[in-house]
Amino acid sequence: MPLEVQGTFVSQKISKIRWIAEDYVETKCFFTGSWDDDQNSIKVWTLESPHEEEEVEYPRQLSEYLVNGDVTQIKFTEKNKIAVSLSNGDVKVLEVSLYDKQFPLKEVFHWEKLHNYGAEQCSCTSLDTLEGDIATIGEDGNVNILSGRRGEVMHSIKGADSCSLHSICFIKHTEVITGNVRGHMKIWDVRSTNNKPSAAFLLAGDELAATCIIHHPTQPHIILAGSESGALAVWDLRMNSFPTSLVNAHSAGVSEMQFHPENPHKLLTCSVSGELWEWNMEAMTKSSKGPDGQVMWMPLQDKKSMMVNSLIPALHKSINSLHCDKGRILCGADNEAVYLIKNFKY
Numbered sequence: 001m002p003l004e005v006q007g008t009f010v011s012q013k014i015s016k017i018r019w020i021a022e023d024y025v026e027t028k029c030f031f032t033g034s035w036d037d038d039q040n041s042i043k044v045w046t047l048e049s050p051h052e053e054e055e056v057e058y059p060r061q062l063s064e065y066l067v068n069g070d071v072t073q074i075k076f077t078e079k080n081k082i083a084v085s086l087s088n089g090d091v092k093v094l095e096v097s098l099y100d101k102q103f104p105l106k107e108v109f110h111w112e113k114l115h116n117y118g119a120e121q122c123s124c125t126s127l128d129t130l131e132g133d134i135a136t137i138g139e140d141g142n143v144n145i146l147s148g149r150r151g152e153v154m155h156s157i158k159g160a161d162s163c164s165l166h167s168i169c170f171i172k173h174t175e176v177i178t179g180n181v182r183g184h185m186k187i188w189d190v191r192s193t194n195n196k197p198s199a200a201f202l203l204a205g206d207e208l209a210a211t212c213i214i215h216h217p218t219q220p221h222i223i224l225a226g227s228e229s230g231a232l233a234v235w236d237l238r239m240n241s242f243p244t245s246l247v248n249a250h251s252a253g254v255s256e257m258q259f260h261p262e263n264p265h266k267l268l269t270c271s272v273s274g275e276l277w278e279w280n281m282e283a284m285t286k287s288s289k290g291p292d293g294q295v296m297w298m299p300l301q302d303k304k305s306m307m308v309n310s311l312i313p314a315l316h317k318s319i320n321s322l323h324c325d326k327g328r329i330l331c332g333a334d335n336e337a338v339y340l341i342k343n344f345k346y
Contacts (some may be wrong), residue, residue: 014332033071065105077148085124109151130170137165169213179210226254274315280307
């Protein structure tokens with residue numbers, strides 16, 4: 001079946017979009033978080049057909065949770081709980097009803113002005129979650145590790161960076177990696193008390209922000225970072241502290257990346273340039289074995305070997321967020337629309 005793309009105007013700029021996973025059926029519900037509005041919100045939507053005989057599904061709003069400031073990140077802490085970071089420095093954990101998605105979102109925890117310049121507020125720019133733990137970063141250059149189960153701040157790294165932090169990713173429970181506005185990457189051991197990074201390196205030579213960081217789903221030592229220039233950097237933490245390959249990808253900053261949950265060779269990226277791409281990452285692993293017999297990620301000698309497909313015609317506005325579930329991809333953009341892509345082959 002050919003790829004189907006369907007856009008729906010939702011009259012809000014969408015900063016984040018996330019499917020709500022269901023166990024035994026294809027999910028129809030998702031979250032959106034908005035930004036740059038007089039009153040931003042997190043909404044729960046469902047996909048439904050207006051007429052039974054039609055196959056076209058449109059989003060219908062089920063509930064709305066109002067927030068102060070822009071939504072900067074949404075990540076799941078449990079199946080029905082999300083951690084949300086906001087541009088006023090707050091972090092919240094919200095719960096969606098497992099049985100009735102029309103029921104308004106319930107606030108479980110709220111850390112007020114977690115990121116701040118003393119009395120002045122500053123943005124909590126992003127967060128990452130791992131099995132109930134939450135790692136947050138902000139314009140204040142601080143890193144916080146929160147418990148999404150107990151609602152407490154377990155560890156803070158004050159002054160982790162002298163400038164605004166843009167991206168964070170859990171490598172494992174005890175380690176996070178951060179990227180700042182100048183492309184400086186640092187790895188932190190959250191058990192350490194000396195507030196010094198265990199490793200530091202540059203994303204690339206051009207001092208551009210690291211806009212997003214993820215790790216490979218089956219090989220957590222493989223880290224990918226998206227840059228403000230649109231480049232994609234890949235490196236192996238077992239080998240060296242600088243990227244093994246840097247691919248000039250999008251024509252503007254990478255806004256979000258996700259490996260397909262069921263096929264780790266498929267990577268999806270979206271960009272400020274309005275592009276949504278699918279990458280075949282098999283080309284990046286060459287057949288040579290490392291010292292411990294594992295497959296090595298080699299430098300890209302031949303950039304032509306990368307298989308990249310564009311999934312939708314380029315928009316004139318930024319695509320800020322994407323989320324994939326089996327053969328369907330959602331993305332949210334600055335043109336105040338939500339796009340559903342069906343029949344994606346994975």
